[in-house]
Amino acid sequence: MNECLSGRDFTVLLDNSASAEKITAWKRHLRICDSCATQLLRTQAGLVSIQKAKVKTSSVVNVSNEPDNIGGLEPNVQIGDFRIEKRLGTGGMGIVYQAVQVSLNRRVALKVLPPGLTLNQESAVERFHREAQAAAKLHHTNIVAIYAEGEENGTCYYAMEMIEGQSLDQVIDDFRAAKGDNSAPPDFTSIEKGGTGEEPDSAESVRSDTKTAFSLSRGGSLQRHFDTIARLIADVADALAYAHNKGIIHRDVKPSNLMLGKDGRLSLMDFGVARMLEDQGITITGSFIGTPHYMSPEQIRGGGDKPDHRTDIYSLGVTLYELLTLRVPFVGENREQIITQILGKEPLRPRQLDDRIPVDLDTICCKAIEKEANRRYQTAGEFAEDLRRYINRYTIRAKRSGPVDKIIKFVRRHKVPVAMAAGILLASIIAGVATWKYFTSRWAQERVIPEIRTLVDKGKYFEAFELSRNAERFARGDPGLAALWPEFSDTMTIDTTPGGARIYVQRYSSPGEKWIRLGKSPTGQIRLARGLYRWKLTKPGYATVEVRRPTSNRPVNFQLYRKDEVPTGMVRVSGGRFKLWLNGMSHHEIELDDYFIDRYEVTNKQFKEFVDSGGYREEKYWKHKFLKEGIILSWSEAMQEFRGESGGAGPSGWRNGKYPEGQDDYPVGGISWYEAAAYAEFAEKELPTIYHWSRAGITSGRYSGTILLHSNFNQKGAASVGGYEGMGSYGTYDMAGNVREWCWNKAGDNKRYILGGAWDEPEYKFVVPAAFSPFDRSTTNGFRCVKYVSDSAVPEKAFEDIVFETRDYSRESPVSAEEFLLYKKTLYSYEKDALNEAVVSVDDSQKYWVHETIVFDAAYGEERVIAHLYLPRNSSPPYQTVIYFPGNSALFLHQYHAGGLPDYLLRGGRAVLYPIYKGTYERNSGLQSNRPDRSLSYRDHVIWWSKDLSRSIDYLELREDIDHEKLGFLGLSWGAALGAIFPAVDDRLKVCVLVGGGFYFEPALPEVDQINFAPHVRIPVLMINGRYDGALLVEKSQRPMFDLLGTPDKDKRHLLFDSGHLPREHVNEESLKWFDLYFGPVVQKEAKQTE
The missing domain is CATH 2.60.40.1120 (Carboxypeptidase-like, regulatory domain)
Incomplete structure (x- = not known):
């Protein structure tokens, strides 16, 4: 039926006294007629007497036309805890006011059910409360929050979050107007709008500068425009996923039920409508109170095809379609035409309407609005995930449909006779092959290279490798793909x-x-x-x-x-010259020959052999003096110290000479140093020196902390040996965590070193040397043994006592401000003579930047500083510029290469200056380590590095293509540690990002000591660190530096990621966000201008 219901029809429908066919026809009409559906609700509530005349299709129901007993509340009237300020809008089931919650002094939107609506209708009040309670169950950032509900003098109300902004349909209308687009859908009903989803009395009451928050300007960056759309819809999809998990389906998702706030947050409203209608026993949903453009096919069909949560996915997909194209998928002169198209016609793809729309967004949108629910995203969470994969330039899950899909849809929709199945199958195969070749080639050529670049920037080399290997099958020989391989792979x-x-x-x-x-x-x-x-x-x-x-x-x-x-159970360790990479000990260096070390810690079963063989009764195994608290014990006295829980000889946790059942392969614990040494003698081995233990267990460099991710720390007990997969460089297991392991060397005060950390300790203990009394028998004490290929080949130094030197910054204080200024004035200042600068080469062969090599006079001696300036192609001068200070590998490479260049800054539109600091690359000075010491050489180098940086800024200030007020600093590892010094010396640096930095443990002369400079760093600082950094510990190095920075708390941030020394993932993203925050985003050129 096309005609609207009369007043009598409503009465008959509510009484359920009409024929089944008539009721079915009326319900079908109610699904597509907003006016009749609204009138039905109002009739149910007893709001109006039934009109005898038919309600015309074009009629608009407005509460303001109703009897006077439904008048509005005047300003300054208080209802409950809420004082009315003004009316925002009206709708079929209530009036919405702007109000103030008096007790909390906050502005809210107050939805009121006037007394007239509840006249002799207790069920209307119940429905109203149920609407509020349904929404109140949902607590999500992108769902309008419900604060309170109540009733006063017969007036029911509930308060909700007040969102300053516009409904999404108003935003879309604004963009249509700006574009001159007349393709807006017909206004079939009084769609609820406004600050809380009701019809606004005036546009001014809810409109604000939302366009700024939305960032949807066709005149701006297209990429940002589409990314913003994807982000907003992904946020709403998250909100729907949350609601669906709570068992609530919205059923009326559309732009008018989405509010865009000034903060850029898109919020979903009106969750109570669907429940309210369903509870009346009428098989229509809240979606029917809206325009049919957003209704899913199953909503329209009704009957046994009951809509589930996927109907919300369809509606949100249509909203995405409208945001992308500024039109809805189907338009028609009346509702019946629109309904017919929704049920039986495929919409134009968004890219057919605007080819600027990204292919991935087009694909995502089309999957969301598939007619068959089982071909859509099956959860709103999947929808959100694919949108974010698009934003992050990952491969989306949705597949672009081709000819085969179209044939399948045609068959399903039109029920093609079985006799044609063979022909259709053949056509499907032909179309499938063609589609496969076309789209896989296009995928490899157009999408894979940007995605690989994104993965490389995030340090996800394995993922980039797999993606490239797959793409190469379809784009073999592609020069763009071939050029990327060296960035994430090695050829060996x-x-x-x-x-x-x-x-x-x-x-x-x-x-x-x-x-x-x-x-x-x-x-x-x-x-x-x-x-x-x-x-x-x-x-x-x-x-x-x-x-x-x-x-x-x-x-x-x-x-x-x-x-x-x-030897059985041992691995061979290669010798060589190396440093102790234990905290506070990196100044200890030694050269070792090859040796063997146990693959695993000594187990209970192995130690039991020593016990059962009379190990505690045979004095020959006990070779060392028993010195306890300054007193030498006899062998028999010492043996009384080494008893188990029952008094028998053995480790402290054993009973009657036995370990707990089922723990044969667990590491023996509760062992003193003397017992470990006696077992080693019994096994014809030795305890490792601290050097031999460290050589086998600890590595320096990028991957030093990876072992911690696979080791037994912060747990409730030991694990069987090898139970964790933390393997060392030479094939040992459990050197990090499980039980800590006794070593040969003394630490002073009659203590012996025990290394590696234990199962009940934090990860950083792996590289923090501990020392205890050799009589200590904690249950976390264990050991492993070594065999030397030749005893005569072990240097005497390896067995010497080692005094542990470290710094406890909690017990230290910086020098006075006066002393710091004296350092700055006398050591770090310099005469600003002419730079005598020259550009010695320009390389413009790179796609994304121009590389200039520059030289200028240093501030000391008669040296020349080399600097590499990279200028982005995708932005315009004057450029925001970041000065880079690299990690310590620059000290050991004698020729500059751009392997560590932070090119993500360039791709983001900022220039990068990479000076060649004294001692690095071609300016090698023979400095062997970046670690502090008390030498004049180290002091001089720090001052030279600072002056090189300052002279680099002098040079930048000569250039008109550089923004002199937006100069940042990026330090990596070594450079990040020095970031505690440089910004304190040169205040022309405005923003700082430090990756992998912290206070060093080695002492330095006060004029180059980080602790004396950090309080004078005042600029915004972002510190990014690895939680498992074995070189610069979180609590003893990173946090002391962060806490001492003189930057106001609001302008400094410390981010920790689950990684070793240098986190890879998120570094680029967080750095760019930090520079954007304080410098402002870079305005990039359109992609086609730079491609």
Whole structure:
């Protein structure tokens, strides 16, 4: 039926006294007629007497036309805790006011059910309360919050969040007007609008500068425009997912029920309508009180095709469609035409209306508005996830439909006779092949390269590698793809001595993955994703080698040893010169020969052999004086110290000489240093020196903290040896965590070192040397042993006492402000002579930037500073500029290369200046370490580095294409540590990002000590660190530096990520956000101008 219901029809329908066919026809009409559906609600509530005349299709129901007993509340009238300020809007089921909650002095939107609406209708009040209670169950950022509900003098009300802004349909109307677009859908009903979803009495009552928050300007960046749309819809999809998980379906998602606040937040309103209608036993939903453009096919069909949560996904998809194209998918002269199209016609894809719309957004939108619910996103969460994958430039889950999909839809919709099935199948195959070739090629060419770049920027080399390998199948030889490979992969040749070994690798971060066989040694060139791997090499007759190694672009050779050359249960460790990478000990250096160390900690079962063999009764195993609190004990006296819980000889946690049942392979605990040394003697081994233990267990560099992610820390007990996958560089397990391990060396005060940390300790204990009385028998004390290839080859230094030097910054104070100013004036200032600058080369071959190499006079000696200036192509001068200070690898490389260049800043539109600081690259000065010491050489270098930085700023100030007021600093690792000094010396730096920084533990002369400068850093500072940084500990290094920075608390931030020394993921994103926050976003050129 096309005609609207008469007053009598409403009465008959509510009495359920009409024929089944008539009621079915009326219900079908109510699904598509807003006026009749609204009139039905009002009739049910007893609001009006039934009109005999038919309600015309174009009629608009407005409460203000009703009898006087439904008059509005005057300003300053108080109802409950709320004082009325003004009316915002009216609607079929209430009036909305702007009000103030008196007790909390906050502005709210107050929805009121006037007394006239409740006359002799208790059910109307019940429905109103139920609406408020339904919405009040939902607490989500993107759902309008319900604060309170109540009733006073017969007037029911509830208070909700007041959103200053516009409804989304108003925003869309504004953009249509700006575009001159007349494709707005017909206004079939009084769609609820305004600050709370009701019809506004005047546009001024709710309109505000939402367009700024929305950032939807066709004159601005198209990419940002579409990203903003995706973000807003993803936020609403999250809100729907939350509601669906609570068992609530909205059923009326449309732009007029979405409020966009000034803060850019899009909020969903009116959750109570669907429940209110459903509770009346009428099988129509709240969506029917709206325009039919947003209704899903199953809503329209009704009957047994009962809508579920996926109807909200469809409606939100239509909203996305309208935001992208500024028109709805289907338009018609009347509702019946629109309904017919929704049920039986495929909409134009958004890109057919505007080819500027990104392909991925087009694909996401079309999946959301599939006619068949099981072809849409199955959850709102999936919808949100795909939108965010688009925003982050990841591969979306949705697949673009092609000819095959269209054929399938046609078959399902029109029920093609079975006789045509063979022809359709053949056509499907042909179309499928064509579609496959076209879209996979397009995917590889147009989407994969930007996505790979995003993955590389986030340090996700494995993911970039897999994506590139897949894409290469369809775009083999593509120069753009080929140019990316070196950025996330390494090409290696692998050999063994002797050759013929089978070689396997496994990602270190994924120990559960299947081992990948690379072939037999020697291999040809093998390409691997850049990163850390577990390597396994096997050859008959030889001991299996399992080690941890990162990839490189150099040939690798592994030495194999015959099985009889490697003691059972031990691994061979390569010797060489190295530093102790324990906190406070990096100044200790030694050269070692090869040696063997136990793969696992000594177990209960192994130690039981010592006990059962009379280990506590045989004095020959106990070679060291028993010195306790300055008194030397006899052997028999000492043995009384080494008793278990029952008094028998053995570790402190054993009873009657036995360990807990089922713990054969657990590490022995409760062991004193003397007991560990006696067992080593029994096993014809030794306790490792602190050097030998560290060589096998601790590595420096990028991957130093990865072992911590796979080790037993912060737990309730020990685990079986090897139960955690934290493997060291030479194939040892559990050197990080589980039980801490006794070492040979004394620490002074009759203490012995015990290293690695224990199961009940935090991760940073792995690299913090601990020392205890050799009589200490804590349950967390264990050990492992070593065998030296030749005793005579072990240097005496390895066995010497080591005094642990560190700094406790909680006990230190900076120098006075006067002394700091004296340092700054006498040591860091310089004569600003002419720079004598020159641009020595310009490289404009790069796609995204121009590279200038510059030289200018240093502020000391007669040296020249080299600097590399990178200017972005995608923005216009004057450029915001970031000065970069690298990690310590720059000290050991003698030729500049841009491998560490923070190119994400350039892609974001900022210039980068990379000075060659004294001692780095071509300006090598022989400095061997970046770590502080009390030498004049170190002091001079810090001052030189500071002056190089300041002279670089002098140079930038000569250039008109640089914004002199927007100069930032980015320090990485070493550079981040020095970030506690440089901004205090040169106040021309305005914003600072420090990645992997902290206070050093080694002491320095006061004029170059970080602690004396940090309080004078006043600019905004973002510190980004790894929670498991073994070099600069969170509590002892990172936080002391952060806390001492003189920056106001509101302008400094410390971000911690689950990583080792240098977090990779999120660094680029967070850095850009920080510079955007204080410098303002960079206005980038349109993509086609730079592509």
